[in-house]
Amino acid sequence: AAGVIQSPRHLIKEKRETATLKCYPIPRHDTVYWYQQGPGQDPQFLISFYEKMQSDKGSIPDRFSAQQFSDYHSELNMSSLELGDSALYFCASSEGVNIQYFGAGTRLSVL
């Protein structure tokens, strides 16, 4: 069965650079979520989209933005990167209120 695809898997950036993470949800899933997991922490919700419209907003910094495109894939754009942005970023998708399935994550290291 198809799963959530995230790219890239690993990303290394310098401080103040920008990064773009991509997420391709499971086919027919209409809701996409982004989570950030710091080292030794639980995943924290950033933002979600339902049918290409922003649905919920969590603890997402103003330096970050995201969107969902017509083909349902989503991108998380991160600017003015800080050392504290180093984390594992997960994308998840669901069919409405059903189970959220997670991608393998993108590990971002900011140097």
Add this chain to the structure above:
Amino acid sequence: AQKVTQAQTEISVVEKEDVTLDCVYETRDTTYYLFWYKQPPSGELVFLIRRNSFDEQNEISGRYSWNFQKSTSSFNFTITASQVVDSAVYFCALSESRANQAGTALIFGKGTTLSVSS
């Protein structure tokens, strides 16, 4: 506000022991969902089970079982005859229900690290 508490930070057992992971939640919603996810050392988040607030039927699936009790706001998870491959961080999570069709964010507990030695 919603909150999930996993009081056990780390648990260490020897293979074939049974182990129960505790989860206590807080919510003002009458309709909500509870989840368990597993995060092995490789890092991915693997869905294990979901229960809605109206379904208190406990379930056994192979070596896994779950005990949902609304009266105590608990959703505990038991692994019977643990194996080394069960070593992982286990997260309990909560999400609210919503009138429209959109899914809602998962609120995770801090996680319990389970180490199973041979």
